[in-house]
Amino acid sequence: xxxxxxxxxxxxxxxxxxxxxxxxxxxxxxxxxxxxxxxxxxxxxxxxxxxxxxxxxxxxxxxxxxxxxxxxxxxxxxxxxxxxxxxxxxxxxxxxxxxxxxxxxxxxx
Amino acid sequence: xxxxxxxxxxxxxxxxxxxxxxxxxxxxxxxxxxxxxxxxxxxxxxxxxxxxxxxxxxxxxxxxxxxxxxxxxxxxxxxxxxxxxxxxxxxxxxxxxxxxxxxxxxxxxxxxxxxxxxxxxxxxxxxxxxxxxxxxxxxxxxxxxxxxxxxxxxxxxxxxxxxxxxxxxxxxxxxxxxxxxxxxxxxxxxxxxxxxxxxxxxxxxxxxxxxxxxxxxxxxxxxxxxxxxxxxxxxxxxxxxxxxxxxxxxxxxxxxxxxxxxxxxxxxxxxxxxxxxxxxxxxxxxxxxxxxxxxxxxxxxxx
Numbered sequence: 278x279x280x281x282x283x284x285x286x287x288x289x290x291x292x293x294x295x296x297x298x299x300x301x302x303x304x305x306x307x308x309x310x311x312x313x314x315x316x317x318x319x320x321x322x323x324x325x326x327x328x329x330x331x332x333x334x335x336x337x338x339x340x341x342x343x344x345x346x347x348x349x350x351x352x353x354x355x356x357x358x359x360x361x362x363x364x365x366x367x368x369x370x371x372x373x374x375x376x377x378x379x380x381x382x383x384x385x386x
Numbered sequence: 387x388x389x390x391x392x393x394x395x396x397x398x399x400x401x402x403x404x405x406x407x408x409x410x411x412x413x414x415x416x417x418x419x420x421x422x423x424x425x426x427x428x429x430x431x432x433x434x435x436x437x438x439x440x441x442x443x444x445x446x447x448x449x450x451x452x453x454x455x456x457x458x459x460x461x462x463x464x465x466x467x468x469x470x471x472x473x474x475x476x477x478x479x480x481x482x483x484x485x486x487x488x489x490x491x492x493x494x495x496x497x498x499x500x501x502x503x504x505x506x507x508x509x510x511x512x513x514x515x516x517x518x519x520x521x522x523x524x525x526x527x528x529x530x531x532x533x534x535x536x537x538x539x540x541x542x543x544x545x546x547x548x549x550x551x552x553x554x555x556x557x558x559x560x561x562x563x564x565x566x567x568x569x570x571x572x573x574x575x576x577x578x579x580x581x582x583x584x585x586x587x588x589x590x591x592x593x594x595x596x597x598x599x600x601x602x603x604x605x606x607x608x609x610x611x612x613x614x615x616x617x618x619x620x621x622x623x624x625x626x627x628x629x630x631x632x633x634x635x636x637x638x639x640x641x642x643x644x645x646x647x648x649x650x651x652x653x654x655x656x657x658x659x660x661x662x663x664x665x666x667x668x669x670x671x672x673x674x675x676x677x678x679x680x681x682x683x684x685x686x687x688x689x
Contacts, residue, residue: 288549288664289664289665289669290549291545291547291664292660292661292662293661293665294547294548294549294552294661295547295552295657295658295660295661295664296658296661296662296665297552297554298547298552299654299657299661302650302653302654302657304650304651304654305651305654306654306657307654310654310658310661310662313658313665317665317669321669334554
C-alpha cells in the first residue's frame with residue numbers, strides 16, 4: 278500500500294524488506310532493526326489484529342536470534358513476554374515479564 | 387507526582403529511578419546533549435554544499451560522495467533521527483509537528499520572531515508564550531534527505547530494493563536451524579514450522595542460487611566484495627559461520643552497483659534508516675499525515 282506522506286512516498290513492504298536485510302547483516306544496527314521489526318510484529322498487531330499466524334513465525338525467529346546474543350536484554354525479554362501472551366502462554370509470559378518489570382513500567386512494552 | 391511519558395502517566399519515582407549512575411530523565415538529557423555534539427561533529431565531514439553545486443546536483447543528480455563524506459552524512463542523519471526519537475520518548479507523537487504559526491503568535495507581527503530555547507531540549511518557545519517551535523519534525527525531515535543522499539551515493543540500491551527478493555526472517559532462520567539443530571527448532575517452533583517448511587526449503591534453494599551469483603559477482607568485482615559477502619554470510623544470523631548461504635537481497639545489493647565496495651556499516655545504516663522511515667511513517671493514519679504536512683511543512687512539498 279502506498280501512502281503519500283509529507284514529502285516522502287513511503288512504502289511499508291519495502292521498509293520491512295530493508296529492515297529484514299539490515300537485520301541479517303553483521304553490523305551494529307542489526308539488533309536495532311530487529312527491535313523495529315518486532316514492534317511491527319508484536320506491539321502493533323496486539324492492538325488491531327486477531328489472527329497472529331502471519332506475525333508469530335518471524336517474531337519468533339527474530340527473538341530467538343536476539344536473545345541468543347543478548348540473553349538479559351530487557352527490551353527483548355519484555356517483547357518475548359508480550360509474544361508469549363499473544364500466543365496464549367500466560368504462565369510463560371508472567372515468568373518472563375516479572376523479571377523486567379522496572380523496564381516495563383516506563384515503556385509501552 | 388505524576389509525570390507524563392510517551393504513553394501514560396507514571397509516578398515520578400519511576401522516572402527518577404537510578405539507571406546506572408543517573409536517573410532516566412538525566413540520561414535522556416545527557417543523551418540529547420551528546421547527540422547534539424555528535425551531530426555537529428559529523429556535519430563537518432559532510433560534503434560542502436554551495437549554491438552552484440546544489441543547483442548542479444539538481445540538474446545532473448547528486449555526485450558520488452567519498453567514503454568519509456558518506457560516513458559523515460550517515461552519522462549526521464542517524465544522530466538527527468535519534469534526537470527526534472528521544473524527543474518522542476519524552477513527549478508524544480504530536481511532537482513531530484512543527485508548530486511555528488506566526489498567525490497565532492500573540493506578539494505584534496512587526497517584531498522579529500524571538501525564540502527562547504530550553505536548555506538541552508530540542509524545543510524553542512516563542513516569547514509570546516503560545517507558539518512553540520518543535521525541531522523534531524525538522525530533524526526528521528533533514529535526516530530523510532540525508533539518507534536519500536547516502537542512498538544516491540550507493541546507486542539507489544536501497545530505495546530500489548525489491549521486497550520480493552528479501553526472504554522472510556523465519557525462512558532464513560528455519561533453514562539454518564534445521565541445518566544445525568533440527569530437533570530443538572522443531573520443538574520450539576512447531577506451529578510455525580509446519581506451514582513454513584516447504585517455503586523455507588524453497589527459499590533455501592533460491593538463496594543458495596543467490597549466494598552463487600553473489601560469489602560470482604564478488605570474484606568479478608574484486609576481493610573486497612568477497613570479504614564483505616563472507617561477512618554477511620557468517621554474520622549476525624550465524625555466529626559460527628556454518629551457513630554459507632547469503633540472503634538473496636543482500637547479494638543483490640552488493641552485486642547491484644557501486645555499493646559493492648562500500649563498508650558493511652554504511653550499507654546497513656542506510657538500510658536501517660530508510661527502512662525505519664518507511665515503516666514508521668506508513669503506520670501513521672492519513673489524517674495525522676495530513677495535519678503534519680499542513681502544519682509542519684510547506685504545502686508545495688506535498689507529493
